[in-house]
Amino acid sequence: MIKLNEHYLKLSANYLFSEIAKRVRAFQEAHPEKEIIRLGIGDVTRALPKACIEAFHAAVDEMGEDATFKGYGPDYGYDFLREKIARDDYQSRGADIALDEIFISDGAKSDTANIQEIFAHDIKVAIPDPVYPVYIDTNVMAGRTGDPEDGRYQGIVYLEGTKANGFIPDLPGEPVDLIYLCFPNNPTGAVITREALKRWVDYARENKALIIYDAAYEAFLRDESLPHSIYEIEGATEVAIESRSFSKTAGFTGTRCAYTVVPKACTAFDSKGGRQSLHPLWSRRMSTKFNGVSYPVQRAAEAVYSREGKLQVRALTDAYMANAGLIRQAMNGLGFDCVGGINSPYIWVDCRMDSWEFFELLLTRAGVVTTPGAGFGRCGQGFIRISAFNKRENVEKAMARIQQTLGG
Numbered sequence: 001m002i003k004l005n006e007h008y009l010k011l012s013a014n015y016l017f018s019e020i021a022k023r024v025r026a027f028q029e030a031h032p033e034k035e036i037i038r039l040g041i042g043d044v045t046r047a048l049p050k051a052c053i054e055a056f057h058a059a060v061d062e063m064g065e066d067a068t069f070k071g072y073g074p075d076y077g078y079d080f081l082r083e084k085i086a087r088d089d090y091q092s093r094g095a096d097i098a099l100d101e102i103f104i105s106d107g108a109k110s111d112t113a114n115i116q117e118i119f120a121h122d123i124k125v126a127i128p129d130p131v132y133p134v135y136i137d138t139n140v141m142a143g144r145t146g147d148p149e150d151g152r153y154q155g156i157v158y159l160e161g162t163k164a165n166g167f168i169p170d171l172p173g174e175p176v177d178l179i180y181l182c183f184p185n186n187p188t189g190a191v192i193t194r195e196a197l198k199r200w201v202d203y204a205r206e207n208k209a210l211i212i213y214d215a216a217y218e219a220f221l222r223d224e225s226l227p228h229s230i231y232e233i234e235g236a237t238e239v240a241i242e243s244r245s246f247s248k249t250a251g252f253t254g255t256r257c258a259y260t261v262v263p264k265a266c267t268a269f270d271s272k273g274g275r276q277s278l279h280p281l282w283s284r285r286m287s288t289k290f291n292g293v294s295y296p297v298q299r300a301a302e303a304v305y306s307r308e309g310k311l312q313v314r315a316l317t318d319a320y321m322a323n324a325g326l327i328r329q330a331m332n333g334l335g336f337d338c339v340g341g342i343n344s345p346y347i348w349v350d351c352r353m354d355s356w357e358f359f360e361l362l363l364t365r366a367g368v369v370t371t372p373g374a375g376f377g378r379c380g381q382g383f384i385r386i387s388a389f390n391k392r393e394n395v396e397k398a399m400a401r402i403q404q405t406l407g408g
């Protein structure tokens with residue numbers, strides 16, 4: 001008899017985006033004349049940078065000639081891309097990361113989802129609340145949790161983000177082994193200072209723990225005092241794995257390219273208490289279960305590091321950041337406290353009422369779609385996330401409508 005992985009049955013159905021879609025559809029059907037502006041989704045809206053498209057096209061042409069055709073690429077990604085990542089994303093910022101510590105993949109989602117399989121089953125996992133749901137759900141699938149109760153899984157240590165701590169969770173009050181952190185944060189837009197990140201790195205070192213650092217929104221950092229990588233913190237190469245993505249950086253959500261850094265110094269413990277390097281495990285995992293990102297996509301990603309590419313990526317992210325500024329200003333002007341929107345494309349608004357109630361109010365009275373914070377965890381209740389990923393004219397129109405609705 002074929003049996004299923006019953007841990008999947010513990011997963012709470014992902015109500016959030018389907019529920020939003022359902023409510024938006026119902027409203028649109030009842031009011032077909034109303035134009036709805038979507039500031040809910042965490043997906044980019046602007047085209048790929050020109051430098052990426054040119055490199056993409058040229059690489060596609062190479063695939064069309066026997067002389068330049070490429071079959072399976074290297075398991076860990078082409079060196080032409082890994083070399084530029086090591087140089088420009090790490091070494092230039094004083095982070096000691098080498099080319100062969102970088103693993104090119106099809107997404108930070110898959111990497112942050114898959115990484116847990118190189119750790120033991122009985123580790124204690126600490127996950128922020130509110131959170132990008134992938135970290136929790138993949139640990140549920142792997143059987144590291146009990147059943148859900150009141151929206152939380154037994155066995156997980158929840159790291160609470162609140163208004164009081166500025167959505168930078170405090171260190172756990174009990175020993176944990178694996179810690180997920182994401183900065184700039186989705187959904188809250190919060191950023192972490194060097195000092196606060198150092199506390200986490202020190203905690204991991206002292207407690208033989210490991211940090212998964214999701215830096216998918218690194219390209220939106222503007223304040224130069226903030227760390228772009230966890231490896232800018234001394235000692236982090238021994239206790240942290242970092243994932244980044246070209247998705248939000250350069251509009252690759254539909255193109256697919258990301259990478260994960262597993263430093264050779266990074267270790268975990270075997271059952272006898274011996275320290276073992278994680279690099280060979282992740283190498284083995286990638287070569288066994290993954291066959292690489294397509295050659296043209298890696299060439300397109302490489303172009304992000306060219307002179308023109310850097311300018312174009314900056315212009316692309318600047319345009320979203322200008323939207324974020326408009327949103328933050330408008331919401332502050334209406335008297336709402338906000339987090340984010342300064343070094344991140346998300347604005348996390350204290351709506352002073354139930355998340356879904358405020359979502360409904362903005363949808364039905366202003367025709368603007370946002371994301372109810374309660375969908376990202378218990379601590380998200382009372383907040384909504386507004387995304388800066390849209391055209392400027394839509395953002396302006398949306399904010400004008402919200403001002404009209406709530407401005408009195």
Ligand SMILES: *Cc1c(COP(=O)(O)O)cnc(C)c1O
Pocket residue numbers: 042106107108109110132182186214216244245246247248252253257258
């Ligand atoms: C968008 C996003 C990613 C990127 O995922 P890809 O699979 O690379 O597109 C990763 N982490 C967070 C928190 C995100 O919001």
